[in-house]
Amino acid sequence: xxxxxxxxxxxxxxxxxxxxxxxxxxxxxxxxxxxxxxxxxxxxxxxxxxxxxxxxxxxxxxxxxxxxxxxxxxxxxxxxxxxxxxxxxxxxxxxxxxxxxxxxxxxxxxxxxxxxxxxxxxxxxxxxxxxxxxxxxxxxxxxxxxxxxxxxxxxxxxxxxxxxxxxxxxxxxxxxxxxxxxxxxxxxxxxxxxxxxxxxxxxxx
Amino acid sequence: xxxxxxxxxxxxxxxxxxxxxxxxxxxxxxxxxxxxxxxxxxxxxxxxxxxxxxxxxxxxxxxxxxxxxxxxxxxxxxxxxxxxxxxxxxxxxxxxxxxxxxxxxxxxxxxxxxxxxxxxxxxxxxxxxxxxxxxxxxxxxxxxxxxxxxxxxxxxxxxxxxxxxxxxxxxxxxxxxxxxxxxxxxxxxxxxxxxxxxxxxxxxx
Numbered sequence: 001x002x003x004x005x006x007x008x009x010x011x012x013x014x015x016x017x018x019x020x021x022x023x024x025x026x027x028x029x030x031x032x033x034x035x036x037x038x039x040x041x042x043x044x045x046x047x048x049x050x051x052x053x054x055x056x057x058x059x060x061x062x063x064x065x066x067x068x069x070x071x072x073x074x075x076x077x078x079x080x081x082x083x084x085x086x087x088x089x090x091x092x093x094x095x096x097x098x099x100x101x102x103x104x105x106x107x108x109x110x111x112x113x114x115x116x117x118x119x120x121x122x123x124x125x126x127x128x129x130x131x132x133x134x135x136x137x138x139x140x141x142x143x144x145x146x147x148x149x150x151x152x153x154x155x156x157x158x159x160x161x162x163x164x165x166x167x168x169x170x171x172x173x174x175x176x177x178x179x180x181x182x183x184x185x186x187x188x189x190x191x192x193x194x195x196x197x198x199x200x201x202x203x204x205x
Numbered sequence: 206x207x208x209x210x211x212x213x214x215x216x217x218x219x220x221x222x223x224x225x226x227x228x229x230x231x232x233x234x235x236x237x238x239x240x241x242x243x244x245x246x247x248x249x250x251x252x253x254x255x256x257x258x259x260x261x262x263x264x265x266x267x268x269x270x271x272x273x274x275x276x277x278x279x280x281x282x283x284x285x286x287x288x289x290x291x292x293x294x295x296x297x298x299x300x301x302x303x304x305x306x307x308x309x310x311x312x313x314x315x316x317x318x319x320x321x322x323x324x325x326x327x328x329x330x331x332x333x334x335x336x337x338x339x340x341x342x343x344x345x346x347x348x349x350x351x352x353x354x355x356x357x358x359x360x361x362x363x364x365x366x367x368x369x370x371x372x373x374x375x376x377x378x379x380x381x382x383x384x385x386x387x388x389x390x391x392x393x394x395x396x397x398x399x400x401x402x403x404x405x406x407x408x409x410x
Contacts, residue, residue, distance in 0.1 A: 078407035121396035146362035155398035157351035191326035193360035202283035
């Protein structure tokens with residue numbers, strides 16, 4: 001297909017597609033004349049992945065470029081690929097209290113989770129511990145293992161979703177879409193489950 | 206204590222305390238002279254609750270006033286109180302597709318969750334379904350029951366946390382702090398659990 005059809009089918013505007021081509025975020029099409037090229041289904045999939053990362057994941061163009069460089073390098077390190085994308089989807093705090101970070105490591109050790117060094121979600125979790133303490137709610141910290149048990153169920157469902165994708169581009173797209181939409185779904189379901197549990201514990205007599 | 210000490214101990218600036226007094230968000234102290242009043246521990250607790258709702262929960266002053274009006278009316282409807290606070294902590298979308306809303310109702314029915322009518326988290330969940338479909342990831346929807354099972358574990362931990370508080374003000378504070386910090390903790394733990402699960406499924410050979 002020509003670039004106009006690629007734009008129509010992907011829903012991405014032509015100037016944006018041209019920008020992605022210039023930036024190397026979309027592989028060039030097969031040139032059919034000095035100023036025309038032909039694109040195929042792989043370009044549509046790649047555009048979907050790029051838009052998912054930018055629109056849903058809130059990734060910068062630089063971060064997307066970094067992810068795509070990893071995708072496009074020959075590798076059989078699927079875990080490394082998934083991790084690269086997944087790490088970009090964490091809002092890590094700028095600074096972290098080292099004591100809180102030690103507590104996070106102890107929590108993960110206690111759970112038997114062998115987590116990658118320096119994962120930004122560890123810093124995010126440390127920031128929660130610091131905030132809980134500052135608010136006089138450090139009792140929350142002792143209860144995190146119950147949230148961790150729930151997170152294990154969620155992660156197993158997440159990886160099943162990713163594994164069901166047909167190729168690596170779609171696996172990565174599933175990580176982005178599943179993670180970002182999943183966060184919103186989990187938070188909404190938590191509120192509804194709270195309402196249900198509250199109604200069971202405190203029925204109006 | 207006098208207002209200066211109340212400010213020092215609560216960490217809330219004097220002009221802010223005076224604003225809360227004028228707005229009826231903080232009950233008046235016991236007047237000791239025409240322009241002095243005495244405050245006690247209940248005022249510190251109330252200030253903590255107000256700050257938790259505004260700073261952590263992102264609630265507007267109007268929403269906080271509404272919550273406090275419910276708290277201060279004599280009631281033994283604990284479920285209603287918790288629900289009032291909890292509903293304000295949902296980012297509900299402005300508009301929702303009615304078909305997606307029907308799907309959410311069917312999902313909750315299937316789970317056997319008897320949810321309060323018009324809970325804003327139902328609209329938030331419906332918005333996720335619409336986004337999943339728009340992105341060609343409607344397969345996510347059939348997998349939400351696994352997230353719901355995790356949400357049940359989380360909600361049980363949440364209500365245990367709330368029930369451990371000494372009085373109604375602290376219960377409500379625990380709802381706000383536990384819900385807002387808990388959201389961040391769950392999301393961070395989900396990322397770490399994903400990394401662990403991915404490492405197990407895709408080890409580098």
